[in-house]
Amino acid sequence: MTRMEALFLALAGVTIVGATGLAGAQTRPAPAAAAAPSGEALFLGKCGYCHLEGGTGTMMLERRLGKGKALLGKRTDLPADYVKAVARNGLNSMPTITRVEVTDAELDRIAAFIASKKKAGGK
Numbered sequence: 001m002t003r004m005e006a007l008f009l010a011l012a013g014v015t016i017v018g019a020t021g022l023a024g025a026q027t028r029p030a031p032a033a034a035a036a037p038s039g040e041a042l043f044l045g046k047c048g049y050c051h052l053e054g055g056t057g058t059m060m061l062e063r064r065l066g067k068g069k070a071l072l073g074k075r076t077d078l079p080a081d082y083v084k085a086v087a088r089n090g091l092n093s094m095p096t097i098t099r100v101e102v103t104d105a106e107l108d109r110i111a112a113f114i115a116s117k118k119k120a121g122g123k
């Protein structure tokens with residue numbers, strides 16, 4: 001794991017703790033939460049098929065928004081709520097991702113992983 005990836009994972013963890021309203025945000029997540037797949041791992045497993053290099057999502061986003069916005073995992077402009085809305089409703093040629101394919105808890109972690117770059121990137 002690179003240092004940047006570790007940073008993203010750490011930020012995603014902070015976001016999840018904040019979103020669930022747990023007191024004592026400085027404490028580490030409960031062991032159960034820590035053992036769950038990370039937002040990044042879920043993104044690679046559930047979205048990577050289309051959103052990594054060469055995927056249809058990457059190609060369509062490049063066509064519509066340009067090369068700088070093609071790779072979803074590198075975007076710094078996407079809020080978590082937008083990511084979740086697109087996943088549940090679909091967008092143009094992106095199909096709806098059902099709760100059977102990706103649970104709400106998993107989608108929360110994926111969206112937090114993508115949105116963590118927004119905060120880290122400062123824009």
Ligand code: HEC
Pocket residue numbers: 046047048049050051056057058060061064065069072078082083086087091092093094095097102110
């Ligand atoms: C079967 C292929 C496929 C899978 C799987 C897929 N996507 Fe997509 N996604 C697309 C395509 C194609 C687009 C481009 C739609 C367009 O703009 O025409 C897209 C676009 C998006 C966008 C819009 C980005 C923007 O700038 O507007 C988001 C957000 C997104 N996908 C999130 C996800 C997430 C999160 C997952 C995993 C849970 C996922 N996608 C899985 C094909 C896929």
